[in-house]
Amino acid sequence: MKTILLDFIAKYITLTEDEKNEIASLDIFRSVKKGTTLLKEGQKSKESYFILKGCIRTYYVVDSEEKTTAFYTEMEAFTPPCVINKTASEYYISCVEDSLITVSNADMELELNSRFPKFETMCRMLSEELLAKQRVDFDEFKTSSPEQRYLNLLQKRPDLIQRVPQHQLASYLGIKPQSLSRLRGRILEKIS
Amino acid sequence: MKTILLDFIAKYITLTEDEKNEIASLDIFRSVKKGTTLLKEGQKSKESYFILKGCIRTYYVVDSEEKTTAFYTEMEAFTPPCVINKTASEYYISCVEDSLITVSNADMELELNSRFPKFETMCRMLSEELLAKQRVDFDEFKTSSPEQRYLNLLQKRPDLIQRVPQHQLASYLGIKPQSLSRLRGRILEKIS
DNA sequence: ATAACTCGTTCACTTAAGTTAAGAAATACG
DNA sequence: CGTATTTCTTAACTTAAGTGAACGAGTTAT
Numbered sequence: 001m002k003t004i005l006l007d008f009i010a011k012y013i014t015l016t017e018d019e020k021n022e023i024a025s026l027d028i029f030r031s032v033k034k035g036t037t038l039l040k041e042g043q044k045s046k047e048s049y050f051i052l053k054g055c056i057r058t059y060y061v062v063d064s065e066e067k068t069t070a071f072y073t074e075m076e077a078f079t080p081p082c083v084i085n086k087t088a089s090e091y092y093i094s095c096v097e098d099s100l101i102t103v104s105n106a107d108m109e110l111e112l113n114s115r116f117p118k119f120e121t122m123c124r125m126l127s128e129e130l131l132a133k134q135r136v137d138f139d140e141f142k143t144s145s146p147e148q149r150y151l152n153l154l155q156k157r158p159d160l161i162q163r164v165p166q167h168q169l170a171s172y173l174g175i176k177p178q179s180l181s182r183l184r185g186r187i188l189e190k191i192s
Numbered sequence: 193m194k195t196i197l198l199d200f201i202a203k204y205i206t207l208t209e210d211e212k213n214e215i216a217s218l219d220i221f222r223s224v225k226k227g228t229t230l231l232k233e234g235q236k237s238k239e240s241y242f243i244l245k246g247c248i249r250t251y252y253v254v255d256s257e258e259k260t261t262a263f264y265t266e267m268e269a270f271t272p273p274c275v276i277n278k279t280a281s282e283y284y285i286s287c288v289e290d291s292l293i294t295v296s297n298a299d300m301e302l303e304l305n306s307r308f309p310k311f312e313t314m315c316r317m318l319s320e321e322l323l324a325k326q327r328v329d330f331d332e333f334k335t336s337s338p339e340q341r342y343l344n345l346l347q348k349r350p351d352l353i354q355r356v357p358q359h360q361l362a363s364y365l366g367i368k369p370q371s372l373s374r375l376r377g378r379i380l381e382k383i384s
Numbered sequence: 385a386t387a388a389c390t391c392g393t394t395c396a397c398t399t400a401a402g403t404t405a406a407g408a409a410a411t412a413c414g
Numbered sequence: 415c416g417t418a419t420t421t422c423t424t425a426a427c428t429t430a431a432g433t434g435a436a437c438g439a440g441t442t443a444t
Contacts, residue, residue, distance in 0.1 A: 081324035127319035132273035
C-alpha cells in the first residue's frame, strides 16, 4: 500500500532504502469516507494531498450553487492555492468516494526540502510537470465547446464519467446538468 | 535594465554580488520586434522566457483559425509545455509588441540548478506559485460567463484591453470577435 | 411503509453565442 | 498619397446553453 507512494516518487528521484523507510514511517496516510469534507471555504490550511486510491473533488459555492473545478484520482497530487498563497481557502475539498490518501504539511515539506536536496528536485519537477499539464488542460477547455469537452473527457478520463455524479461533471465541464443531459442525447443521436 | 531580472529573482532568493554579476553576464537578453514568431507549431524547443518589457502571446491554429490562450507581460516568466514534455510544440509564440525578454535554455537551468541549490529553490517556489495562480485563473474561467470574464479581465489586467487587438482578446476569453463587440455594447448600455 | 430528498431527464421558453455578410475605421505599405 | 489589408462593428439569422418547472427512479430518514 505504501509502495504506491514510493512508486510515484520513483518516477522523479531515486531513494536509498533508509530514505524509503523514513518516508513509509511518516504519519501521513489517511483513510477518508465518502462525503468527508477535507477543507472548507474560509479555512486556512497547510495541507497537500496525494491520492493512493479513490477520488477527491474541489468546488466553489457561488450563489449557494456548487461549482466543481477539479477531480483528483489515483496517483495524483495537489496543493490547494490557499496553501501557497497563505490565504483563506476559496473552495471546498471533499471525498467523492471512500479514499486512501496522504496528507502532508507545508512545514514538513520545507524541512524535507532543506534536509534532502533530492526531495526539492522532485517537488520542482512535479510542479513544472503539473503546471505544463494544467496549461494544456486550460488551453483545451478554452478552445473547445461543451460538447467537445465532454467527448475529450470521455477519451482522457472515461472512469470519471462512471464514478462521478452527472451534476458534478456538468459543472466541471462549465455547463448546467440539464445541458449535459441534452448534449449527451445529441451525441447518441449522431451515432445512430 | 538587467536589474529588472535581478529584482524578480530577489522576490524568491537572496543572491551574493558575485552571483548577481554571473546572472547579469549571461547571454540571455534579447530584443524582439513586434510580430516576431519565437516558436512555431511542430518545433522542438528548450527555451524558457521572462518578459522585461513588452507582451508575448501564445496561440494554437485550429482549422486555420488562431486560438489565443495566453498573454505574458512585464515581470512574467513561462516555459512552454513542449519543453517540459520534450514533445513538439502544439502552439505558436509571437510578439504582440516590440519586447525585451530573456531566453534561457533548459540545459543551462539544469546546470544552474545543480551548481546552486538556491536556484532550484527559486524554480520550485516559482513553479508552485504559477501553478496555484493558474489554477485560480482556470477556476474563474470555468465558473463564469464570457461577460463576467471580460469584466474580470478589465479589473485584473486593464492594460491588456488597451495593448492587444480585440480579436485576440476575444479568443483569449473563449468567444468570437463579434461576440466580444456585442458584449461590450451590452455592458455600455447597462451603465448608461 | 411512507414521506422527503436527491438525481437525472425532458420540455417549453429565454438568452446569448456562433455564423455569415457587409461596411466603416484604422493601419500598413508601395 | 492613395490603395490594400487588417481590424472592429453592426445586423439578421441559426444554434446551443440557461432557466424554471415537472416527472419518475432511486435513496434516505422517520
